[in-house]
Amino acid sequence: MNTSPGITGFESLLQSRVSQTDLIRSWVIGSITISIIGITFISMAAGFGTVVPQLFYFPILYTAYFYPDRSKYLAGCCAVAYLMVSVPFIVPDLMHIGGVLFQSLLFIGIAAGAGYILKNRECRMPAVAQDEPGTIQEMLKTGECDHVEFKLQSLWSSDLTKDEIAAAESVEVRKYRNNASKFIIARSIAGFLNTDGGDLIIGIQEDRVHNILRVVGIDKDYEKLHETDRNPDGYRRMLIDSVVRKYLPDIYSTASRFIHITFPVVSGMTVCHIHITSSDKPIFVDTGSEEIFFIRIDASTRSITGKNMTRYIINRFSSG
Numbered sequence: 001m002n003t004s005p006g007i008t009g010f011e012s013l014l015q016s017r018v019s020q021t022d023l024i025r026s027w028v029i030g031s032i033t034i035s036i037i038g039i040t041f042i043s044m045a046a047g048f049g050t051v052v053p054q055l056f057y058f059p060i061l062y063t064a065y066f067y068p069d070r071s072k073y074l075a076g077c078c079a080v081a082y083l084m085v086s087v088p089f090i091v092p093d094l095m096h097i098g099g100v101l102f103q104s105l106l107f108i109g110i111a112a113g114a115g116y117i118l119k120n121r122e123c124r125m126p127a128v129a130q131d132e133p134g135t136i137q138e139m140l141k142t143g144e145c146d147h148v149e150f151k152l153q154s155l156w157s158s159d160l161t162k163d164e165i166a167a168a169e170s171v172e173v174r175k176y177r178n179n180a181s182k183f184i185i186a187r188s189i190a191g192f193l194n195t196d197g198g199d200l201i202i203g204i205q206e207d208r209v210h211n212i213l214r215v216v217g218i219d220k221d222y223e224k225l226h227e228t229d230r231n232p233d234g235y236r237r238m239l240i241d242s243v244v245r246k247y248l249p250d251i252y253s254t255a256s257r258f259i260h261i262t263f264p265v266v267s268g269m270t271v272c273h274i275h276i277t278s279s280d281k282p283i284f285v286d287t288g289s290e291e292i293f294f295i296r297i298d299a300s301t302r303s304i305t306g307k308n309m310t311r312y313i314i315n316r317f318s319s320g
Contacts, residue, residue, distance in 0.1 A: 025066055028062075029059050029062060029063055029074065032058060032059045032062070033056075033059045033074070033077070033078065033081075036052075036055045036056055036058070036059070036078075037081045037082075037085060039052060039055065040052045040053075040055070040081075040082060040085050040086065041085045044085060044086055044089040044090075045089065053082060053103045053107075056075075056078045056082065056107055057107075057110065059074060059078070060074055060075050060078060060107060060110060060111050060114075061110070061114055063111075064111055064114035064115045065114075066254075067253050067254075068114070068115035068116070068253065068254060069115060069253050070253070071111040071112075071114065071115045072108055072111040072112050072115060074111065075107040075108045075110065075111035075112075076107075076108055078104075078107050079104035079105070079107045079108060080104075082100065082103065082104055082107070083100060083101070083104055086100045087100060132262065132264040132273065133264045133265060133266045136201060136264060136266050136271065136273060137266065137267075139199065139201065140204070140213050140215070143213070143299075144299040145298070145299050146195070146196070146198070146296050146297070146298055146299065147192075147196065147197070147198035147199065147296075148198060148199050148201070149188050149192075149198065149199070149200050149201070149299070149301070150200075150201050150202075150204035150206060150213060151184070151185065151188070151200065151201070151202045151203075151204065152202075152203070152204065152205050152206070152216070153181065153202065153203075153218070153220055153221050154181055154182065154185045154202050154218075154221055154238075154239065154243070154272075155181055155182070155220075155221045155224040155225075155238075156181045156220075157173060157176075157177070157178055157179070157180040157181040157182075158178050158179075158181065158182075158224050159178070159224060160173065160177070160178055160180075165177050165178075172184055176287070179246075182242055182243050182246070182247070183247060183285070183287070185200070185202075185239070185243050186243050186244070186246070186247035186248055186285050187247075187285055187292075187294050187301055188200050188301050189243070189244070189248065189259065189274065189276055190247075190248060190283050190284070190285045190293075190294045190301075191294040191295055191296040191301035191302075192276035192278070192296055193248075193251070193258060193276055193277075193278065193279040193283045194278075194279060194282060194283055194293065194294060194295045194296075194316070195278065195295050195296035196278050196296070197275075197276050197277045197278040198275075198276055198296065199273065199274070199275050199276070200273075200274040200276065201271055201272070201273055201274075202218055202221070202271060202272040202274070203215065203216055203217045203218040203221075203269060203270070203271035203272060204216070204271065215266050215267040215269045215271060216269060217269030217270050217271055218235065218263075218270060218271060218272050219269075219270075221235065222235070225238060232263040232270070235263070235272060236261050239261060239272075239274070240252075240255060244259065247285050247286060247287065248283060248285065248286070249286055250281075250283055250284070250286075251279070251283060257277075258276060258277050258279055259274060259275075259276055259277075260274070260275040260276075260277075261273070261274050261275075262275075280317070281317060282313045282316075282317055293305070293309050293313075295312065
């Protein structure tokens with residue numbers, strides 16, 4: 001049985017590391033919800049409770065937008081709170097009790113519907129043509145650019161020894177050690193998310209001496225996975241759980257909206273094609289100790305900070 005890229009509900013909530021952005025959003029959602037419960041109590045006590053239920057839609061829809069899988073749990077909490085606050089004021093009027101029950105169920109229905117639409121909507125159709133191998137061959141002819149990047153492997157650092165890490169010239173290896181290769185993949189994905197989207201192809205070797213790109217496939221990465229995961233489904237799970245969930249927690253629960261992973265066979269080799277659509281909000285790479293903002297500039301992914309980052313985020317995301 002294949003695991004869905006987006007693990008739903010409380011499992012997602014427990015497994016994903018909570019970022020600072022998540023904490024702020026949770027505080028906003030909780031504050032609004034508690035305030036509405038208080039307004040509901042006061043309004044029902046005063047006999048003006050007919051409009052109050054609609055106020056619960058605000059936190060429910062806000063949650064659905066950022067966390068489609070979790071919105072139904074908030075809706076359930078809102079429904080229970082609305083029942084507990086309202087019913088004592090309308091007993092024994094069965095008609096009003098029925099109306100309150102219907103409204104409570106409507107909370108859950110709206111959350112489920114909104115969550116489904118937002119989780120499965122396509123921001124933009126993937127730029128994978130019907131002839132996907134042919135499309136990748138064209139990318140190879142054109143080379144890397146602001147919308148295309150090639151990587152040899154995603155797990156090359158996973159089995160480095162302590163001595164190899166200590167002797168490494170790579171800043172990423174010295175800093176992130178065996179997770180360096182996964183961090184680099186996350187960095188590339190974030191760069192595309194924060195810019196205009198693009199395509200990341202894993203399984204391509206770059207010969208800098210002869211300026212040639214060779215298709216070598218992802219068999220070397222397969223060897224580093226558990227035996228039962230040496231297949232496209234296992235590789236996809238590794239990317240979602242070890243790269244997206246670990247380093248890009250803000251989009252983990254909605255990864256399918258922005259990341260489309262396929263495994264075309266090109267020149268007889270299986271490669272991993274990650275098509276990334278542009279995000280409608282700034283996405284930071286969360287390393288656990290810091291949050292880094294990356295963008296795509298020409299054929300490279302670069303971090304920006306300070307005023308440059310602030311200016312870029314305002315210009316890029318404010319209109320959305």
